[in-house]
Amino acid sequence: MELDQLTECYKAMADKTRLNILALLRHEELCVCELVEILKMTQPSISQHLRKLKQAKLVKERRNSQWIFYSIDGEIYPFIKANLEALPDMSEKIEQLKQSGGKVCC
């Protein structure tokens, strides 16, 4: 692959928040406000991280009425599956979101 494209990919992954987002999206697609809720960060911050991931083609978005749902893309990277599998399991966080009714608002 092209080094420039690969560099952009690894830059996108070179941040703890963004790895957290990828780890969460491994379980299921999530909208911005759900990520804000789970990661306890401000909405603009999450949005900008998502933009980077999108620019690197690691995630894709899908609009559903007022919400925009993000999910893993990464089709263009032959190694993406192996990398995602190394990410920690986040099912607990997802569970907590559902328990707290956070899933309802979206």
Next chain:
Amino acid sequence: MELDQLTECYKAMADKTRLNILALLRHEELCVCELVEILKMTQPSISQHLRKLKQAKLVKERRNSQWIFYSIDGEIYPFIKANLEALPDMSEKIEQLKQSGGKVCC
């Protein structure tokens, strides 16, 4: 894996020069001055990139008299092989080094 360790790994890979170094080391171990020669960069710059790669445990070093040879490590990462395979082939650069006698000096 731990997110902090993974973040450090991807940070280490999030630079074109360092991806170049990894791509080169895929072929064979190289010393600092050979990398300087191939990549046309200053010695301190290469040394600092190597330090980052070493701290992230992506490369290891071996001293042989006055030279320090670097090679791929990455044992701790389950995905490292898949990632290295996505790097471009650098055999031409290695060939050029050998042809130019650059391999002799080290």
Next chain:
DNA sequence: ATATTATATAAACATATGGTTATATACTAA
């Protein structure tokens, strides 16, 4: 239309990063 909710973007700022130059350290050779 207006208010509300979800998301994106912009501006400002502090910190991180990568390159350069200068210098220190480690080993070799004489």
Next chain:
DNA sequence: TTAGTATATAACCATATGTTTATATAATAT
């Protein structure tokens, strides 16, 4: 020991990055 070669480290600087606050845009609901 002294000189030479290979590598590492430090100091400095310019640029990149991540966060925050404020504001803009888009869709929904009344």
